[in-house]
Amino acid sequence: MAGAIWPEALNSFFKVIQGWLIAKxxxxxxxxxxxxxxxxxxxxxxxxxxxxLGPDHSEPDYGNLSWFAMLFSxxxxxGLLFFGVAEPVMHFSxxxxxxxxxxxxxxxxxxxxxxxxxxxxxxxxxILAVTxxxxxxxxxxxxxxxxxxxxxxxxxxxxxxxxxIDTFAVIGTMFGVxxxxxxxxxxxxxxxxxxxxxxxxxxxxxxxxxxITGFATISVVLGLDGGIKKLSNINVFLAVVLMIxxxxxxxxxxxxxxxxxxxxxxxxxxxxxxxxxxxxxxxxSWIGGWTLLYWGWWISWSPFVGMFIARISKGRTIRxxxxxxxxxxxxFTFLWMTIFxxxxxxxxxxxxxxxxxxxxxxxxxxxxxxxxxxFPFSAALSMVGLLLVITFFISSSDSGSLVIDTLxxxxxxxxxxxxxxxxxVFEGVVASILLLAGGLEALQTMTIISAFxxxxxxxxxxxxxxxxxxxxxQLLNSVKNHTTSIQYTQANTxxxxxxxxxxxxPERKEINNFLSEVVTPGLIELKDEMIKKGLEVDIVEKxxxxxxxxxxxxxxxxxxxxxxxxxxxxxxYAPEDNKNYFxxxxxxxxxxxxxxxxxxxxxxxxxxAVTQYExxxxxxxxxxxxxxxxI
Numbered sequence: 001m002a003g004a005i006w007p008e009a010l011n012s013f014f015k016v017i018q019g020w021l022i023a024k025x026x027x028x029x030x031x032x033x034x035x036x037x038x039x040x041x042x043x044x045x046x047x048x049x050x051x052x053l054g055p056d057h058s059e060p061d062y063g064n065l066s067w068f069a070m071l072f073s074x075x076x077x078x079g080l081l082f083f084g085v086a087e088p089v090m091h092f093s094x095x096x097x098x099x100x101x102x103x104x105x106x107x108x109x110x111x112x113x114x115x116x117x118x119x120x121x122x123x124x125x126x127i128l129a130v131t132x133x134x135x136x137x138x139x140x141x142x143x144x145x146x147x148x149x150x151x152x153x154x155x156x157x158x159x160x161x162x163x164x165i166d167t168f169a170v171i172g173t174m175f176g177v178x179x180x181x182x183x184x185x186x187x188x189x190x191x192x193x194x195x196x197x198x199x200x201x202x203x204x205x206x207x208x209x210x211x212i213t214g215f216a217t218i219s220v221v222l223g224l225d226g227g228i229k230k231l232s233n234i235n236v237f238l239a240v241v242l243m244i245x246x247x248x249x250x251x252x253x254x255x256x257x258x259x260x261x262x263x264x265x266x267x268x269x270x271x272x273x274x275x276x277x278x279x280x281x282x283x284x285s286w287i288g289g290w291t292l293l294y295w296g297w298w299i300s301w302s303p304f305v306g307m308f309i310a311r312i313s314k315g316r317t318i319r320x321x322x323x324x325x326x327x328x329x330x331x332f333t334f335l336w337m338t339i340f341x342x343x344x345x346x347x348x349x350x351x352x353x354x355x356x357x358x359x360x361x362x363x364x365x366x367x368x369x370x371x372x373x374x375f376p377f378s379a380a381l382s383m384v385g386l387l388l389v390i391t392f393f394i395s396s397s398d399s400g401s402l403v404i405d406t407l408x409x410x411x412x413x414x415x416x417x418x419x420x421x422x423x424x425v426f427e428g429v430v431a432s433i434l435l436l437a438g439g440l441e442a443l444q445t446m447t448i449i450s451a452f453x454x455x456x457x458x459x460x461x462x463x464x465x466x467x468x469x470x471x472x473x474q475l476l477n478s479v480k481n482h483t484t485s486i487q488y489t490q491a492n493t494x495x496x497x498x499x500x501x502x503x504x505x506p507e508r509k510e511i512n513n514f515l516s517e518v519v520t521p522g523l524i525e526l527k528d529e530m531i532k533k534g535l536e537v538d539i540v541e542k543x544x545x546x547x548x549x550x551x552x553x554x555x556x557x558x559x560x561x562x563x564x565x566x567x568x569x570x571x572x573y574a575p576e577d578n579k580n581y582f583x584x585x586x587x588x589x590x591x592x593x594x595x596x597x598x599x600x601x602x603x604x605x606x607x608x609a610v611t612q613y614e615x616x617x618x619x620x621x622x623x624x625x626x627x628x629x630x631i
Contacts, residue, residue, distance in 0.1 A: 021448055022288035027277055029295045032455045033120050034274045039462050040123040040322060043130065048469045049319030051476070053130070054137035055591025058315040068328055069236040070399075071125075071309045078184040078392045079117075079297075080239075080336050081385065086367040087113050088341030089360040092348060096278070096286045101357075106345045107265070110258070113341055114266040115273045116294045117333050119326055124298040126325040128306030128458055130318060131465045137314045138472070138590075142411030145169040145303055148461030151468045168453050169303035170407050174430055175450040177304060177400035179297060181431040183365075184393035185209050190365035191386035195379075200365075206432045212390060213428030216397035217421050231395045238388045242381065243339055249375045250343045259338040266334070288448075296448035299455055307403045318469075340371070347374055397427055475557065475590065475619045505570050505581030506598060512544050512565075514584060514598055519563045522602040523549045526609055546587075549609060559616045561609040562587040563597060588612060 043049055052058060060067070091109035093100050098108065131148045141147035146162035153161060185205045192198045219231055247255055278287060313321055344360075347353035351374070359370040372381040401424040405415035408423070506514070523539055527549060530537045540548040548562035566583050584598040586608065597605060 017449055019288075021452070022284050022292060025452065026284070026287055026292050028455065029292055029299075029451075030275060030277055032459060033124060033295045033298075036127050036458065036462065037120050037123040037274070039466070040126050040130075040326060043127075043318055043469075044322035044326070045319075048466075048473055049322065050317060051134075051469060051472055052138070052315065052317050052591070053133040053321060054314045055587075057587070057592025057594060058137070060313070060315040062312055064324070066233060067312060067324065070232040070312055071305075071325060071329065078180050078187070078389065078396055080333065081368060081389050081392065082183045082187050082365070083113075083117075084336055084340035084368065085344045085371045086360050086364045087116070088337070089344050089348060089357055089367070090364075092345055093357050093361060096283050097281070101348070103349065106349060109345065110262045110338070110341055111265050111269060111273070112290075113337050114262055114334055115270075116291065117337060118266060118330055119270070120274070121294070121298045122326050122330055124295075124302050124458070125305045125309060126322060127462050127465075128302045129309035129313065129325065130321055131461045132307055132310040133313050133321070134318075134465060134468070136310065136411075139468070143307065143310060143406060144411045145307075145407075145457065145461070147411075148457075148464055151464040152460070165457060166407050168457060169307075170404055172300040172302070172450045172454045173304040173400060173404055173407070174427065175300055177301070177396060177427055178431040179300070180396045181209060181393065181427065182435055184389060184396065185212070185431070185435070186365040187368065187389050188212070188386065188393065190363070191369055191382065191389060194366060194369040195382055195386065200363075202436055205435055209428045209432050209435075212393050213397060213424060216394045216401065216428075217424040219394055219398040221417055221420055231391060231398070235388070235391050235395055238384060238391065239336070242384050242388060243336055245377075245381060245384075246343060246375065247339050249377070250339070251346060254346070255339055255342055258342045259335055262338055262342075263334055292448060296451035299451035299458070300448075302454060302458060303407070304400050304403045307406060308399050311402075311406075340368075344371055347371075397424060400427055471557075472590070474622055475616075504599075507580070508565075508582055511582040511584060511598060515544070515547060515563065515565065518600065518602050519584065519597075519605055520547045522605040523547055523561070523563075523609060525602070526606050548587075551613070553620070556620055557616075558589065559613055560587070560589045561612050563605070564592075586612070588616075 062070070088106075088109045091112050092106050095105045095108055096112075098105055128145075128148075132143055132145065135141045135147040135150060136143040139147075139150070141150055141157075144162070144166055145168075146157040146165045149162070149165060150157050156162065157165075185208050188208050189198070189200050189205050193200045198204060278284075309325060316324070344353075344356065348357050353374065356367070356370055356374070360367045368385055369382050372378045372385065375381060401420055402415075404423045404427075405420050406412065409415040409419060520539075520541065527537045527539050530551065536552045538550045538552075540550055544565070546562055546564035548560055551559040553559065563584050564587050566585050568581055568583060570579055570581050582598075583596040585596055586593045597608060600608065
């Protein structure tokens with residue numbers, strides 16, 4: 001509202017705030033992002049990476065291709081098109097150190113570009129995404145930023161403290177998405193100006209935001225599978241087509257060589273660049289306009305991208321998740337930046353493309369379309385580029401709207417349609433007001449400001465995640481490795497009976513009878529005995545599906561022993577006529593244990609439950625011992 005009434009005053013205020021943040025807090029941003037990267041890599045290579053984002057038996061909801069497409073479209077999209085040509089050329093013509101427009105400045109330009117678009121960006125997304133995924137799918141908490149704080153503040157996350165945490169996430173998401181929409185609409189405006197002569201102005205850009213927000217609203221109403229997934233697949237297809245076209249029409253071998261060399265140079269300098277603040281040769285304006293802006297952008301986007309990635313990542317191990325989120329999109333981004341950035345630098349160095357360099361330095365949104373002039377089929381390339389900007393624009397808006405819907409509806413994964421429409425439209429309104437108030441500079445300033453509180457939220461959430469993962473890993477070890485003193489009851493069964501149990505494939509009626517006549521009576525008998533010992537125990541039955549014994553512990557993990565019926569198809573090698581059969585599998589609080597107890601006697605069921613409880617009790621003992629050692 002203030003931006004619409006007093007745009008000039010708000011723009012001046014933005015400049016003051018940005019100057020203070022750059023001068024006083026840049027070291028916090030740099031140190032925080034470096035720490036987040038190291039935590040992400042630790043999770044990937046450590047034993048904690050074996051833990052699943054969900055119950056132990058869960059499987060991914062989406063195939064790898066669709067998964068990569070959705071997280072890439074949400075995480076980078078518009079930025080690659082806006083900066084793919086522009087950023088390398090800008091560093092080339094105005095480097096932070098050294099002489100401009102030289103081979104050395106070209107080499108350094110690509111190293112800086114890789115640094116800004118590399119592992120650091122995806123680590124910020126990954127650490128928040130893995131935290132939310134873990135606490136939602138593994139601990140059955142809402143898919144909200146507040147859930148990351150549960151190990152530290154307990155049930156307070158469901159009160160005003162949790163509301164405050166989610167509010168910061170909504171603000172960060174709103175301004176992060178608005179920044180991308182600002183970049184996107186300026187480039188759409190530039191593309192239609194270049195192709196069709198439509199003027200470049202704030203008024204046109206606001207109209208474009210309204211039109212494209214309308215398409216984004218339709219997409220978000222269709223939902224994750226109906227709209228966002230399909231649009232993300234289209235985005236990646238168009239991006240690959242455009243990238244391959246530039247690769248084949250340009251110096252193909254030189255670009256592939258540059259890709260390998262750029263990647264190696266990035267890896268060799270990653271530690272130095274991570275913590276370089278130009279403390280001995282002050283470059284505050286450069287840091288504020290580049291590195292600090294990017295770190296603020298990634299951090300402010302992290303609730304949006306993190307929640308979106310979490311939403312689509314159930315069932316993957318933490319290691320699989322980290323490899324996928326960190327390295328696959330980064331590798332694609334590096335290839336994109338090399339093909340577009342090195343092609344532009346080659347034109348500037350060898351063909352003296354003065355006009356391209358001048359356009360980049362004076363009108364960044366036009367840079368991509370000016371770049372295409374130096375290639376055959378430039379009009380076709382520009383049309384594909386414009387279409388890709390629009391589809392990335394829509395996917396950023398609809399993904400952001402879906403996340404804000406989830407945040408403001410208490411974690412519901414299918415918020416009301418009217419609410420989806422409201423937030424999709426409101427994002428467009430915020431982007432329009434900030435463009436009118438101060439253009440891209442205002443958007444950049446709000447991005448950095450909104451990121452500041454998110455830094456501390458992400459770091460605290462990462463600490464809570466590590467604390468919970470260590471306890472979870474200890475529980476898994478206790479369940480798998482502890483040698484129990486109570487072994488399974490030995491039943492008087494012949495080898496023929498054992499063989500019959502192995503090769504039989506029970507049908508639904510047979511397995512239901514086993515559940516009602518053996519499992520349930522056995523667990524009820526165990527419950528009664530546990531209650532006599534002063535334990536708080538319940539039996540939970542789901543008709544014809546499962547029976548659970550739940551033992552509630554004060555202040556520590558509850559214990560659950562559940563026998564659940566699962567349906568399978570009879571394998572081809574089995575000598576059975578029927579096509580389907582059922583198993584009675586054991587589930588604990590961490591998920592399915594993948595062993596079948598059909599054929600056990602009541603005494604064996606009870607003994608198995610006691611064995612699993614003893615393993616859980618061993619975990620509680622070890623956890624308490626570790627705690628006492630620390631204090």
